[in-house]
Amino acid sequence: MKLVYLDNAATTPVDPRVKGAMLPYLEDHFGNPSSVHSAGQAVRHAVEEARGSVAALIGGRADEIYFTSGGTEADNWALKGTAWAKSDKGNHIITTSVEHHAVIEACHYLSKHGFEITLLPVDRYGMVDPEDVSKAVTPKTILISVMHANNEIGTIQPVAEIGKIARERGVLFHVDAVQTAGHLPVNVNSLNADMLSVSGHKLYGPKGTGALYIRKGTRIDSLLSGGSQERGKRPGTENVPGIVGFGKAADIARTEMAAETERLYLLRDRLSSELLDRIPDSQLNGHPAVRLPNNVNISFSYVEGESLVLNLDFEGICASTGSACSSSSLEPSHVLLACGKIAEEAHGSLRFSLGKFTRDSDIDAVIEALPRIVKKLRAMSPLAPRAAAR
Amino acid sequence: MTHSGPAAYSPLVIDHVKNPRNIGEMDRPDGVGRVGNPVCGDVMELYIRVKDRIITDASFKTFGCGAAIATSSMVTEMVKGKTVDEALEISNKAVAEALGGLPPVKMHCSVLAEEALKKAVENYYERRGEKPPFGTAVKEHHH
Numbered sequence: 001m002k003l004v005y006l007d008n009a010a011t012t013p014v015d016p017r018v019k020g021a022m023l024p025y026l027e028d029h030f031g032n033p034s035s036v037h038s039a040g041q042a043v044r045h046a047v048e049e050a051r052g053s054v055a056a057l058i059g060g061r062a063d064e065i066y067f068t069s070g071g072t073e074a075d076n077w078a079l080k081g082t083a084w085a086k087s088d089k090g091n092h093i094i095t096t097s098v099e100h101h102a103v104i105e106a107c108h109y110l111s112k113h114g115f116e117i118t119l120l121p122v123d124r125y126g127m128v129d130p131e132d133v134s135k136a137v138t139p140k141t142i143l144i145s146v147m148h149a150n151n152e153i154g155t156i157q158p159v160a161e162i163g164k165i166a167r168e169r170g171v172l173f174h175v176d177a178v179q180t181a182g183h184l185p186v187n188v189n190s191l192n193a194d195m196l197s198v199s200g201h202k203l204y205g206p207k208g209t210g211a212l213y214i215r216k217g218t219r220i221d222s223l224l225s226g227g228s229q230e231r232g233k234r235p236g237t238e239n240v241p242g243i244v245g246f247g248k249a250a251d252i253a254r255t256e257m258a259a260e261t262e263r264l265y266l267l268r269d270r271l272s273s274e275l276l277d278r279i280p281d282s283q284l285n286g287h288p289a290v291r292l293p294n295n296v297n298i299s300f301s302y303v304e305g306e307s308l309v310l311n312l313d314f315e316g317i318c319a320s321t322g323s324a325c326s327s328s329s330l331e332p333s334h335v336l337l338a339c340g341k342i343a344e345e346a347h348g349s350l351r352f353s354l355g356k357f358t359r360d361s362d363i364d365a366v367i368e369a370l371p372r373i374v375k376k377l378r379a380m381s382p383l384a385p386r387a388a389a390r
Numbered sequence: 391m392t393h394s395g396p397a398a399y400s401p402l403v404i405d406h407v408k409n410p411r412n413i414g415e416m417d418r419p420d421g422v423g424r425v426g427n428p429v430c431g432d433v434m435e436l437y438i439r440v441k442d443r444i445i446t447d448a449s450f451k452t453f454g455c456g457a458a459i460a461t462s463s464m465v466t467e468m469v470k471g472k473t474v475d476e477a478l479e480i481s482n483k484a485v486a487e488a489l490g491g492l493p494p495v496k497m498h499c500s501v502l503a504e505e506a507l508k509k510a511v512e513n514y515y516e517r518r519g520e521k522p523p524f525g526t527a528v529k530e531h532h533h
Contacts, residue, residue, distance in 0.1 A: 383453045
């Protein structure tokens with residue numbers, strides 16, 4: 001059975017060109033970049049090239065890029081590192097109710113250690129109002145953290161405007177750009193970001209790679225203690241093959257982004273409108289226009305998300321219900337609840353996230369299978385009115 | 391509820407999700423049990439037909455995850471041919487074991503299946519104007 005992979009927001013396949021770039025660093029070039037001998041220095045050079053590639057992707061300088069193990073570490077570092085470094089200035093952090101668990105849980109951790117967290121509400125599309133951000137700032141505010149685009153519903157936040165407010169009020173601004181870097185233009189200067197998180201495996205690079213952009217002069221404590229790697233800020237021997245792959249993926253994304261985005265918009269809109277047309281009692285989640293080019297999130301009344309995912313999987317189609325990171329949780333998506341959905345609607349949500357290997361035939365497969373699957377599940381749902389179950 | 395993925399389920403659970411047995415509302419059942427809450431993501435409705443105190447048929451309707459569908463489907467299979475009192479002996483663990491196990495986070499679905507069955511039997515006794523043998527009414531499970 002041909003695999004129809006529409007879960008690119010969870011992870012992307014590795015681009016074959018990325019794999020090709022990584023292989024030499026798994027085989028011949030195994031030196032430790034901290035070693036002074038030639039085997040080490042050859043590898044050091046590759047790591048620095050990759051740093052330049054990631055910097056170019058987000059409009060920063062190479063010496064402002066710090067490699068991490070992924071987006072979660074980058075988010076945790078931005079929040080906890082800033083909190084500990086700035087605790088003499090204040091203890092208040094502002095973020096939103098729709099952030100990724102990496103941010104929300106880091107905030108929960110900090111709240112247990114004396115920090116005050118403001119979780120800003122969103123409108124029904126999942127959008128934050130910059131006015132609310134402005135009103136929430138107090139003399140004790142040390143950090144504002146807002147995601148560029150939501151991983152579940154795809155809504156793109158007005159981060160440049162929020163960053164402007166942060167700058168005017170003298171508060172540091174962190175942007176979780178894990179879902180946008182490599183997919184939409186991201187520029188740390190136009191977004192007014194002091195810190196910005198990126199993940200390698202969301203842009204066709206390898207898992208276990210990521211970076212935190214830290215604007216020159218920003219005070220931030222380290223999460224780890226150890227050697228002097230990453231200019232003393234992030235110790236631990238570098239994941240060289242991963243970093244090289246991440247750099248290659250960043251280069252490819254930067255050069256191919258514009259054409260790829262246009263192609264995805266067409267596929268996304270076709271999938272979304274066909275499903276909404278063909279399946280009664282279905283509703284698009286997230287902003288109808290200001291959304292990621294690859295995200296379609298729909299709630300189907302009277303059916304439950306996991307059953308939809310399993311039945312799609314039986315037909316070789318990979319999708320997701322809400323965030324894949326919450327897979328062991330029984331709670332409905334915190335993002336959909338924050339948008340005002342009732343729990344029942346949130347349970348019946350399905351996310352399709354398209355990627356550069358998505359073709360028209362993949363969209364056709366979903367359009368053919370899903371109406372049939374929803375009908376089957378509604379027929380066995382005690383919540384479905386008789387008419388909807390037919 | 392959010393998904394834990396097919397890999398977390400036994401082949402038999404997957405088989406019951408793919409081909410659920412005994413689906414649908416029963417015409418003039420002798421007992422009906424409804425448990426769960428849409429807020430939690432699971433609602434089960436179980437129907438039984440009884441002749442001479444023996445359950446001759448059972449069916450279900452379920453809104454829920456894969457485990458909820460599989461446990462409903464399995465319990466309808468397990469209960470057929472048993473007396474109503476024997477049906478009360480079917481525990482949630484027995485349902486889970488019959489399915490080749492469930493992920494720990496999904497064990498509450500087997501509890502729902504057990505409770506739906508108990509409610510259906512209780513409803514059978516009520517309809518006959520008899521007192522069920524297990525004293526007080528089944529308390530609905532919330533999670």
